[in-house]
Protein backbone atom coordinates (compact mmCIF):
# COMPACT_ATOMS: atom_id res chain seq x y z
CA UNK A 220 0.00 0.00 0.00
CA UNK A 221 1.23 3.52 -0.74
CA UNK A 222 0.37 6.88 0.86
CA UNK A 223 -2.92 6.57 2.74
CA UNK A 224 -5.94 8.85 2.85
CA UNK A 225 -7.70 9.99 6.03
CA UNK A 226 -10.40 7.33 5.94
CA UNK A 227 -7.77 4.57 5.70
CA UNK A 228 -5.90 6.09 8.64
CA UNK A 229 -9.05 6.28 10.80
CA UNK A 230 -9.98 2.68 9.97
CA UNK A 231 -6.86 1.47 11.80
CA UNK A 232 -7.42 3.28 15.10
CA UNK A 233 -10.21 1.31 16.77
CA UNK A 234 -8.33 -1.97 17.11
CA UNK A 235 -8.52 -2.78 20.81
CA UNK A 236 -5.52 -0.72 21.92
CA UNK A 237 -5.43 0.08 25.63
CA UNK A 238 -5.79 3.85 25.95
CA UNK A 239 -6.94 5.28 29.27
CA UNK A 240 -8.56 8.72 29.57
CA UNK A 241 -9.25 9.29 33.26
CA UNK A 242 -10.61 6.01 34.60
CA UNK A 243 -12.08 5.04 31.28
CA UNK A 244 -10.54 2.48 28.97
CA UNK A 245 -11.41 4.07 25.64
CA UNK A 246 -13.64 1.86 23.52
CA UNK A 247 -13.39 3.91 20.34
CA UNK A 248 -10.76 6.55 19.58
CA UNK A 249 -12.80 7.96 16.71
CA UNK A 250 -15.95 8.36 18.86
CA UNK A 251 -14.45 9.50 22.16
CA UNK A 252 -15.23 13.19 22.88
CA UNK A 253 -11.66 13.85 24.09
CA UNK A 254 -10.05 12.20 21.09
CA UNK A 255 -12.29 12.38 18.04
CA UNK A 256 -11.31 15.96 17.16
CA UNK A 257 -7.60 15.23 16.83
CA UNK A 258 -8.32 11.90 15.12
CA UNK A 259 -10.22 13.89 12.50
CA UNK A 260 -7.40 16.42 12.22
CA UNK A 261 -4.81 13.71 11.63
CA UNK A 262 -7.09 12.17 9.01
CA UNK A 263 -7.00 15.56 7.29
CA UNK A 264 -3.19 15.49 7.44
CA UNK A 265 -3.34 12.16 5.56
CA UNK A 266 -5.78 13.63 3.03
CA UNK A 267 -3.56 16.66 2.62
CA UNK A 268 -0.61 14.62 1.36
CA UNK A 269 -2.74 13.35 -1.52
CA UNK A 270 -4.11 16.82 -2.26
CA UNK A 271 -0.66 18.46 -2.14
CA UNK A 272 1.02 15.49 -3.79
CA UNK A 273 3.58 17.52 -5.69
CA UNK A 274 5.14 18.77 -2.45
CA UNK A 275 4.22 15.96 -0.07
CA UNK A 276 4.75 12.75 -2.03
CA UNK A 277 7.63 11.08 -3.83
CA UNK A 278 8.08 7.71 -5.53
CA UNK A 279 9.33 4.86 -3.35
CA UNK A 280 12.91 4.30 -4.58
CA UNK A 281 12.29 0.54 -4.98
CA UNK A 282 8.60 0.11 -5.85
CA UNK A 283 7.84 3.47 -7.50
CA UNK A 284 4.65 3.80 -5.42
CA UNK A 285 3.84 7.23 -3.96
CA UNK A 286 5.07 7.63 -0.37
CA UNK A 287 5.32 10.67 1.88
CA UNK A 288 8.44 12.70 1.24
CA UNK A 289 9.24 12.60 4.97
CA UNK A 290 10.36 8.99 4.38
CA UNK A 291 13.13 10.17 2.07
CA UNK A 292 16.71 9.29 2.99
CA UNK A 293 18.31 12.54 1.82
CA UNK A 294 21.40 12.16 -0.39
CA UNK A 295 21.97 15.80 -1.39
CA UNK A 296 21.04 19.40 -0.64
CA UNK A 297 18.34 19.16 -3.33
CA UNK A 298 16.80 16.22 -1.45
CA UNK A 299 16.73 18.27 1.76
CA UNK A 300 15.10 21.19 -0.06
CA UNK A 301 12.55 18.81 -1.59
CA UNK A 302 11.80 17.38 1.87
CA UNK A 303 11.55 20.92 3.25
CA UNK A 304 8.58 21.68 0.98
CA UNK A 305 6.65 18.62 2.12
CA UNK A 306 7.39 19.23 5.81
CA UNK A 307 6.26 22.83 5.45
CA UNK A 308 2.92 21.85 3.90
CA UNK A 309 2.26 19.46 6.80
CA UNK A 310 3.23 22.07 9.42
CA UNK A 311 0.95 24.65 7.81
CA UNK A 312 -2.09 22.43 8.28
CA UNK A 313 -2.17 23.05 12.05
CA UNK A 314 -0.31 26.37 12.03
CA UNK A 315 2.55 24.41 13.58
CA UNK A 316 0.45 23.46 16.62
CA UNK A 317 0.69 19.72 16.12
CA UNK A 318 4.29 18.86 16.84
CA UNK A 319 4.10 15.15 16.34
CA UNK A 320 2.30 14.67 13.05
CA UNK A 321 3.58 11.40 11.53
CA UNK A 322 6.30 13.19 9.52
CA UNK A 323 8.25 13.66 12.79
CA UNK A 324 8.86 9.94 13.23
CA UNK A 325 9.11 9.32 9.48
CA UNK A 326 12.07 11.71 9.35
CA UNK A 327 13.59 10.06 12.42
CA UNK A 328 13.42 6.56 10.94
CA UNK A 329 14.65 7.70 7.52
CA UNK A 330 17.68 9.12 9.34
CA UNK A 331 18.19 5.87 11.28
CA UNK A 332 17.97 3.76 8.11
CA UNK A 333 20.36 6.18 6.39
CA UNK A 334 22.94 5.40 9.10
CA UNK A 335 22.23 1.69 9.35
CA UNK A 336 26.00 1.24 9.37
CA UNK A 337 26.11 2.76 12.87
CA UNK A 338 23.26 0.57 14.09
CA UNK A 339 25.17 -2.48 12.82
CA UNK A 340 28.11 -1.83 15.16
CA UNK A 341 29.09 -4.13 18.00
CA UNK A 342 27.54 -7.25 16.50
CA UNK A 343 24.13 -5.66 15.87
CA UNK A 344 23.91 -6.60 12.19
CA UNK A 345 20.48 -8.25 12.61
CA UNK A 346 19.11 -5.23 14.47
CA UNK A 347 20.29 -2.90 11.72
CA UNK A 348 18.75 -5.14 9.06
CA UNK A 349 15.45 -5.17 10.96
CA UNK A 350 15.59 -1.39 11.17
CA UNK A 351 16.13 -0.95 7.43
CA UNK A 352 13.25 -3.35 6.69
CA UNK A 353 11.03 -1.58 9.20
CA UNK A 354 11.69 1.84 7.69
CA UNK A 355 10.50 0.52 4.33
CA UNK A 356 7.39 -0.98 5.93
CA UNK A 357 6.70 2.31 7.74
CA UNK A 358 6.83 4.18 4.44
CA UNK A 359 4.87 1.67 2.42
CA UNK A 360 2.10 1.14 4.97
CA UNK A 361 2.18 4.89 5.74
CA UNK A 362 1.93 4.21 9.48
CA UNK A 363 1.53 6.79 12.21
CA UNK A 364 4.13 6.34 14.97
CA UNK A 365 4.22 7.53 18.56
CA UNK A 366 7.50 7.23 20.45
CA UNK A 367 8.89 7.13 23.94
CA UNK A 368 12.57 7.71 24.65
CA UNK A 369 12.64 9.29 28.12
CA UNK A 370 12.94 7.38 31.42
CA UNK A 371 10.25 7.82 34.03
CA UNK A 372 11.23 10.32 36.72
CA UNK A 373 11.28 8.87 40.23
CA UNK A 374 14.40 10.12 42.01
CA UNK A 375 16.48 12.61 40.11
CA UNK A 376 19.04 12.54 42.92
CA UNK A 377 20.03 9.15 41.55
CA UNK A 378 20.42 10.55 38.01
CA UNK A 379 18.03 10.67 35.09
CA UNK A 380 19.12 7.44 33.41
CA UNK A 381 19.23 4.01 35.04
CA UNK A 382 22.25 3.04 37.10
CA UNK A 383 22.41 -0.75 36.97
CA UNK A 384 19.02 -2.41 36.65
CA UNK A 385 16.04 -0.25 37.57
CA UNK A 386 12.76 -2.20 37.55
CA UNK A 387 10.69 0.99 37.06
CA UNK A 388 12.31 1.66 33.70
CA UNK A 389 11.66 -0.27 30.50
CA UNK A 390 13.87 -3.36 30.44
CA UNK A 391 14.21 -6.77 28.88
CA UNK A 392 12.94 -9.62 31.06
CA UNK A 393 13.68 -12.70 28.96
CA UNK A 394 14.02 -14.20 25.52
CA UNK A 395 11.07 -16.11 24.08
CA UNK A 396 10.72 -18.38 21.07
CA UNK A 397 9.74 -15.46 18.83
CA UNK A 398 11.31 -12.43 20.49
CA UNK A 399 11.73 -10.90 23.92
CA UNK A 400 9.51 -9.87 26.84
CA UNK A 401 9.85 -6.26 28.04
CA UNK A 402 8.55 -4.70 31.25
CA UNK A 403 8.58 -1.24 32.86
CA UNK A 404 7.56 2.28 31.87
CA UNK A 405 8.57 5.31 29.82
CA UNK A 406 7.45 8.88 29.08
CA UNK A 407 5.85 10.61 27.24
CA UNK A 408 4.15 9.25 24.14
CA UNK A 409 2.63 12.19 22.31
CA UNK A 410 0.11 11.09 19.65
CA UNK A 411 -0.36 7.68 21.30
CA UNK A 412 -4.13 7.36 20.75
CA UNK A 413 -3.66 8.28 17.08
CA UNK A 414 -0.70 6.07 16.28
CA UNK A 415 -0.56 2.67 14.61
CA UNK A 416 2.66 1.69 16.36
CA UNK A 417 4.96 2.69 19.23
CA UNK A 418 8.67 3.31 18.63
CA UNK A 419 11.26 2.91 21.36
CA UNK A 420 14.79 4.14 20.69
CA UNK A 421 17.65 5.68 22.67
CA UNK A 422 17.28 9.08 24.31
CA UNK A 423 20.29 10.01 26.38
CA UNK A 424 23.27 7.65 26.70
CA UNK A 425 23.26 5.56 29.90
CA UNK A 426 26.88 4.63 30.62
CA UNK A 427 26.23 2.80 33.89
CA UNK A 428 22.94 1.10 33.07
CA UNK A 429 22.42 -2.63 32.87
CA UNK A 430 22.33 -3.83 29.27
CA UNK A 431 18.69 -4.93 29.89
CA UNK A 432 17.70 -1.27 29.41
CA UNK A 433 19.46 -0.91 26.06
CA UNK A 434 16.49 -1.52 23.77
CA UNK A 435 15.03 -0.23 20.54
CA UNK A 436 11.98 -1.64 18.76
CA UNK A 437 8.59 -0.89 17.22
CA UNK A 438 5.37 -2.65 18.16
CA UNK A 439 1.70 -2.21 17.22
CA UNK A 440 -0.39 -0.13 19.63
CA UNK A 441 -2.61 -3.10 20.36
CA UNK A 442 0.27 -5.34 21.48
CA UNK A 443 -0.99 -7.25 24.56
CA UNK A 444 0.25 -5.67 27.81
CA UNK A 445 0.92 -2.23 26.29
CA UNK A 446 -1.00 0.46 28.19
CA UNK A 447 -1.22 4.23 27.73
CA UNK A 448 -2.45 6.63 30.42
CA UNK A 449 -3.39 9.93 28.75
CA UNK A 450 -2.99 13.29 30.45
CA UNK A 451 -6.14 15.35 31.04
CA UNK A 452 -7.61 16.27 27.71
CA UNK A 453 -7.27 19.86 26.52
CA UNK A 454 -9.62 19.16 23.66
CA UNK A 455 -12.91 21.05 23.65
CA UNK A 456 -15.76 19.22 22.07
CA UNK A 457 -17.75 22.26 20.95
CA UNK A 458 -17.52 23.87 17.51
CA UNK A 459 -14.78 25.34 15.35
CA UNK A 460 -16.11 28.88 15.75
CA UNK A 461 -15.84 28.92 19.52
CA UNK A 462 -12.64 26.86 19.73
CA UNK A 463 -10.98 26.85 16.33
CA UNK A 464 -7.85 25.07 17.58
CA UNK A 465 -8.75 23.08 20.67
CA UNK A 466 -11.60 21.30 18.87
CA UNK A 467 -9.02 19.53 16.71
CA UNK A 468 -5.35 19.91 17.65
CA UNK A 469 -5.00 18.17 21.03
CA UNK A 470 -2.44 15.57 19.95
CA UNK A 471 -2.40 14.05 23.49
CA UNK A 472 0.54 12.89 25.61
CA UNK A 473 0.54 9.56 27.43
CA UNK A 474 2.51 7.70 30.07
CA UNK A 475 3.45 4.24 28.76
CA UNK A 476 3.39 0.98 30.73
CA UNK A 477 4.86 -2.21 29.32
CA UNK A 478 3.13 -4.90 31.33
CA UNK A 479 5.14 -7.86 30.00
CA UNK A 480 4.90 -7.10 26.31
CA UNK A 481 6.35 -9.46 23.72
CA UNK A 482 8.43 -7.78 21.04
CA UNK A 483 8.80 -9.97 17.93
CA UNK A 484 12.44 -10.61 16.99
CA UNK A 485 12.09 -8.98 13.55
CA UNK A 486 10.93 -5.76 15.27
CA UNK A 487 14.01 -5.52 17.51
CA UNK A 488 16.59 -2.94 16.45
CA UNK A 489 18.68 -3.03 19.64
CA UNK A 490 18.49 -6.04 21.93
CA UNK A 491 20.34 -5.35 25.19
CA UNK A 492 23.33 -3.84 23.40
CA UNK A 493 24.60 -0.87 25.43
CA UNK A 494 27.40 0.06 23.08
CA UNK A 495 24.99 0.57 20.18
CA UNK A 496 22.35 2.24 22.39
CA UNK A 497 24.86 4.78 23.65
CA UNK A 498 26.28 5.73 20.27
CA UNK A 499 23.62 5.71 17.53
CA UNK A 500 22.04 9.05 18.44
CA UNK A 501 25.28 10.99 18.57
CA UNK A 502 26.03 11.90 14.96
CA UNK A 503 23.08 12.54 12.67
CA UNK A 504 19.87 12.26 14.70
CA UNK A 505 19.79 15.87 15.85
CA UNK A 506 20.60 17.59 12.55
CA UNK A 507 18.24 15.22 10.74
CA UNK A 508 15.21 15.64 12.99
CA UNK A 509 15.76 19.32 13.63
CA UNK A 510 14.97 20.11 9.99
CA UNK A 511 11.43 18.85 10.64
CA UNK A 512 11.03 20.38 14.08
CA UNK A 513 12.43 23.79 13.17
CA UNK A 514 10.29 24.09 10.01
CA UNK A 515 7.29 23.30 12.19
CA UNK A 516 8.37 25.86 14.79
CA UNK A 517 9.03 28.56 12.20
CA UNK A 518 5.57 27.97 10.75
CA UNK A 519 4.09 28.39 14.22
CA UNK A 520 5.98 31.63 14.80
CA UNK A 521 4.63 33.02 11.53
CA UNK A 522 1.13 31.95 12.51
CA UNK A 523 1.56 33.74 15.84
CA UNK A 524 2.74 36.85 14.02
CA UNK A 525 -0.37 36.70 11.85
CA UNK A 526 -2.51 36.52 15.00
CA UNK A 527 -0.77 39.55 16.52
CA UNK A 528 -1.17 41.56 13.32
CA UNK A 529 -4.84 40.58 12.98
CA UNK A 530 -5.63 41.55 16.59
CA UNK A 531 -3.80 44.86 16.39
CA UNK A 532 -5.46 45.64 13.08
CA UNK A 533 -8.96 44.75 14.26
CA UNK A 534 -8.90 47.35 17.02
CA UNK A 535 -6.37 49.71 15.44
CA UNK A 536 -3.83 49.19 18.21
CA UNK A 537 -0.83 50.94 16.67
CA UNK A 538 1.03 52.35 19.66
CA UNK A 539 4.79 52.12 20.02
CA UNK A 540 4.71 49.26 22.49
CA UNK A 541 2.48 47.13 20.25
CA UNK A 542 4.65 47.78 17.22
CA UNK A 543 7.74 46.79 19.20
CA UNK A 544 6.12 43.59 20.41
CA UNK A 545 5.06 42.73 16.86
CA UNK A 546 8.61 43.53 15.80
CA UNK A 547 9.85 41.05 18.39
CA UNK A 548 7.77 38.25 16.86
CA UNK A 549 8.89 39.34 13.38
CA UNK A 550 12.49 39.09 14.59
CA UNK A 551 11.88 35.57 15.93
CA UNK A 552 10.33 34.44 12.63
CA UNK A 553 13.17 35.86 10.57
CA UNK A 554 15.86 34.35 12.80
CA UNK A 555 14.07 31.02 12.53
CA UNK A 556 13.79 31.24 8.75
CA UNK A 557 17.43 32.29 8.43
CA UNK A 558 18.70 29.52 10.72
CA UNK A 559 16.92 26.85 8.70
CA UNK A 560 18.17 28.38 5.45
CA UNK A 561 21.73 28.56 6.75
CA UNK A 562 21.54 24.99 8.05
CA UNK A 563 20.29 23.72 4.70
CA UNK A 564 22.84 25.67 2.68
CA UNK A 565 25.64 24.22 4.80
CA UNK A 566 24.19 20.69 4.68
CA UNK A 567 26.68 17.92 4.21
CA UNK A 568 27.08 14.16 4.26
CA UNK A 569 27.09 12.63 7.73
CA UNK A 570 28.38 9.23 6.65
CA UNK A 571 26.96 6.31 4.65
CA UNK A 572 25.66 8.80 2.04
CA UNK A 573 23.12 10.39 4.44
CA UNK A 574 22.79 14.15 4.07
CA UNK A 575 21.57 16.34 6.93
CA UNK A 576 21.43 20.04 7.66
CA UNK A 577 24.43 21.62 9.37
CA UNK A 578 23.76 21.27 13.08
CA UNK A 579 24.98 24.58 14.63
CA UNK A 580 22.30 26.95 13.22
CA UNK A 581 19.60 24.52 14.31
CA UNK A 582 21.12 23.97 17.75
CA UNK A 583 21.12 27.76 18.18
CA UNK A 584 17.48 28.02 17.12
CA UNK A 585 16.40 25.05 19.21
CA UNK A 586 18.02 26.60 22.29
CA UNK A 587 16.19 29.90 21.72
CA UNK A 588 12.69 28.53 21.17
CA UNK A 589 11.86 27.49 24.76
CA UNK A 590 12.26 31.18 25.61
CA UNK A 591 10.71 32.63 22.46
CA UNK A 592 7.47 30.66 22.51
CA UNK A 593 6.42 31.64 26.06
CA UNK A 594 7.31 35.24 25.12
CA UNK A 595 5.16 34.98 21.98
CA UNK A 596 2.22 33.90 24.13
CA UNK A 597 2.86 36.78 26.50
CA UNK A 598 2.93 39.24 23.60
CA UNK A 599 -0.32 37.90 22.15
CA UNK A 600 -2.01 38.21 25.54
CA UNK A 601 -0.73 41.76 25.96
CA UNK A 602 -1.85 42.87 22.51
CA UNK A 603 -5.19 41.12 22.95
CA UNK A 604 -5.81 42.32 26.49
CA UNK A 605 -9.48 42.08 27.60
CA UNK A 606 -10.49 41.80 23.95
CA UNK A 607 -9.48 38.16 24.13
CA UNK A 608 -12.41 37.72 26.51
CA UNK A 609 -15.11 39.88 24.90
CA UNK A 610 -15.84 37.13 22.44
CA UNK A 611 -19.49 36.08 22.18
CA UNK A 612 -20.01 32.43 21.37
CA UNK A 613 -21.39 31.05 18.13
CA UNK A 614 -24.69 30.48 19.95
CA UNK A 615 -24.75 34.10 21.14
CA UNK A 616 -24.20 35.33 17.60
CA UNK A 617 -27.05 33.14 16.40
CA UNK A 618 -29.42 34.56 19.00
CA UNK A 619 -31.85 36.96 17.33
CA UNK A 620 -32.06 39.20 20.39
CA UNK A 621 -28.29 39.42 21.03
CA UNK A 622 -26.96 39.60 17.49
CA UNK A 623 -27.97 43.22 16.68
CA UNK A 624 -26.47 44.36 20.00
CA UNK A 625 -23.23 42.47 19.36
CA UNK A 626 -23.06 43.97 15.86
CA UNK A 627 -23.62 47.44 17.31
CA UNK A 628 -21.21 47.30 20.25
CA UNK A 629 -18.47 44.85 19.35
CA UNK A 630 -17.35 45.88 15.89
CA UNK A 631 -13.75 46.68 14.98
CA UNK A 632 -11.79 48.65 12.43
CA UNK A 633 -12.31 47.24 8.97
CA UNK A 634 -13.88 44.11 10.44
CA UNK A 635 -17.44 43.42 11.55
CA UNK A 636 -18.29 42.04 14.99
CA UNK A 637 -18.26 38.43 13.83
CA UNK A 638 -14.84 38.69 12.20
CA UNK A 639 -13.39 40.48 15.21
CA UNK A 640 -14.83 37.74 17.39
CA UNK A 641 -13.14 35.07 15.25
CA UNK A 642 -9.75 36.81 15.40
CA UNK A 643 -9.71 37.10 19.19
CA UNK A 644 -11.08 33.60 19.71
CA UNK A 645 -8.34 32.21 17.49
CA UNK A 646 -5.65 34.13 19.39
CA UNK A 647 -7.04 33.03 22.78
CA UNK A 648 -7.15 29.41 21.68
CA UNK A 649 -3.50 29.74 20.66
CA UNK A 650 -2.17 31.49 23.76
CA UNK A 651 -4.74 31.35 26.55
CA UNK A 652 -6.72 28.11 26.65
CA UNK A 653 -5.71 24.76 28.12
CA UNK A 654 -4.47 23.83 24.65
CA UNK A 655 -2.33 26.97 24.60
CA UNK A 656 -0.89 26.10 27.99
CA UNK A 657 -0.07 22.50 27.03
CA UNK A 658 1.52 23.73 23.82
CA UNK A 659 3.72 26.14 25.76
CA UNK A 660 4.88 23.22 27.91
CA UNK A 661 5.53 21.26 24.74
CA UNK A 662 7.72 23.99 23.26
CA UNK A 663 9.73 24.18 26.46
CA UNK A 664 10.48 20.45 26.62
CA UNK A 665 9.64 18.35 23.58
CA UNK A 666 13.19 18.15 22.23
CA UNK A 667 15.15 18.46 25.45
CA UNK A 668 14.67 21.23 28.01
CA UNK A 669 15.99 24.75 27.72
CA UNK A 670 18.94 23.99 30.02
CA UNK A 671 19.99 20.92 28.09
CA UNK A 672 19.67 22.71 24.76
CA UNK A 673 21.83 25.58 25.96
CA UNK A 674 24.43 23.06 27.06
CA UNK A 675 24.33 21.38 23.65
CA UNK A 676 24.58 24.76 21.89
CA UNK A 677 27.64 25.50 24.02
CA UNK A 678 29.19 22.18 22.97
CA UNK A 679 28.16 22.27 19.29
CA UNK A 680 29.32 25.75 18.29
CA UNK A 681 32.77 26.21 16.87
CA UNK A 682 34.87 28.20 19.34
CA UNK A 683 38.08 28.52 17.34
CA UNK A 684 37.45 32.09 16.10
CA UNK A 685 36.29 33.27 19.52
CA UNK A 686 39.47 31.94 21.04
CA UNK A 687 41.55 33.54 18.28
CA UNK A 688 39.96 36.97 18.80
CA UNK A 689 40.76 36.84 22.48
CA UNK A 690 44.23 35.35 22.02
CA UNK A 691 45.26 38.25 19.84
CA UNK A 692 44.99 40.53 22.87
CA UNK A 693 46.35 38.03 25.34
CA UNK A 694 49.41 37.26 23.30
CA UNK A 695 50.41 40.75 22.13
CA UNK A 696 53.60 42.26 23.46
CA UNK A 697 52.83 44.82 26.15
CA UNK A 698 55.50 47.43 26.90
Ligand SMILES: Cc1cc2nc3c(=O)[nH]c(=O)nc-3n(C[C@H](O)[C@H](O)[C@H](O)COP(=O)(O)OP(=O)(O)OC[C@H]3O[C@@H](n4cnc5c(N)ncnc54)[C@H](O)[C@@H]3O)c2cc1C
Nearest residue numbers: 366367368369406407408409660661664667668669670671
Ligand atom coordinates in the same frame (compact mmCIF):
# COMPACT_ATOMS: atom_id res chain seq x y z
C1 LIG B 1 4.20 18.17 26.08
C2 LIG B 1 5.34 17.20 26.06
C3 LIG B 1 5.37 16.22 25.08
C4 LIG B 1 6.41 15.28 25.05
N1 LIG B 1 6.39 14.29 24.09
C5 LIG B 1 7.32 13.32 24.14
C6 LIG B 1 7.27 12.21 23.22
O1 LIG B 1 6.42 12.15 22.34
N2 LIG B 1 8.18 11.23 23.37
C7 LIG B 1 9.16 11.27 24.34
O2 LIG B 1 9.94 10.35 24.41
N3 LIG B 1 9.23 12.30 25.20
C8 LIG B 1 8.34 13.32 25.13
N4 LIG B 1 8.40 14.34 26.03
C9 LIG B 1 9.41 14.27 27.09
C10 LIG B 1 10.55 15.16 26.77
O3 LIG B 1 11.37 14.51 25.83
C11 LIG B 1 11.30 15.47 28.06
O4 LIG B 1 10.40 16.08 28.95
C12 LIG B 1 12.43 16.40 27.74
O5 LIG B 1 13.47 15.68 27.09
C13 LIG B 1 12.95 17.08 28.96
O6 LIG B 1 13.50 16.15 29.84
P1 LIG B 1 13.23 16.24 31.38
O7 LIG B 1 11.76 16.26 31.57
O8 LIG B 1 14.03 15.18 32.00
O9 LIG B 1 13.68 17.67 31.82
P2 LIG B 1 15.14 18.20 32.17
O10 LIG B 1 15.97 18.24 30.94
O11 LIG B 1 15.69 17.48 33.33
O12 LIG B 1 14.75 19.67 32.56
C14 LIG B 1 14.09 20.00 33.79
C15 LIG B 1 14.60 21.38 34.21
O13 LIG B 1 16.00 21.29 34.53
C16 LIG B 1 16.76 22.15 33.72
N5 LIG B 1 17.98 21.44 33.30
C17 LIG B 1 18.08 20.14 32.99
N6 LIG B 1 19.32 19.81 32.62
C18 LIG B 1 20.02 20.92 32.69
C19 LIG B 1 21.37 21.22 32.43
N7 LIG B 1 22.21 20.27 32.02
N8 LIG B 1 21.74 22.50 32.59
C20 LIG B 1 20.88 23.44 33.00
N9 LIG B 1 19.58 23.21 33.28
C21 LIG B 1 19.16 21.97 33.12
C22 LIG B 1 15.87 22.48 32.53
O14 LIG B 1 16.14 23.73 31.92
C23 LIG B 1 14.48 22.44 33.13
O15 LIG B 1 14.12 23.66 33.71
C24 LIG B 1 7.42 15.32 26.04
C25 LIG B 1 7.40 16.32 27.02
C26 LIG B 1 6.38 17.25 27.03
C27 LIG B 1 6.37 18.30 28.10
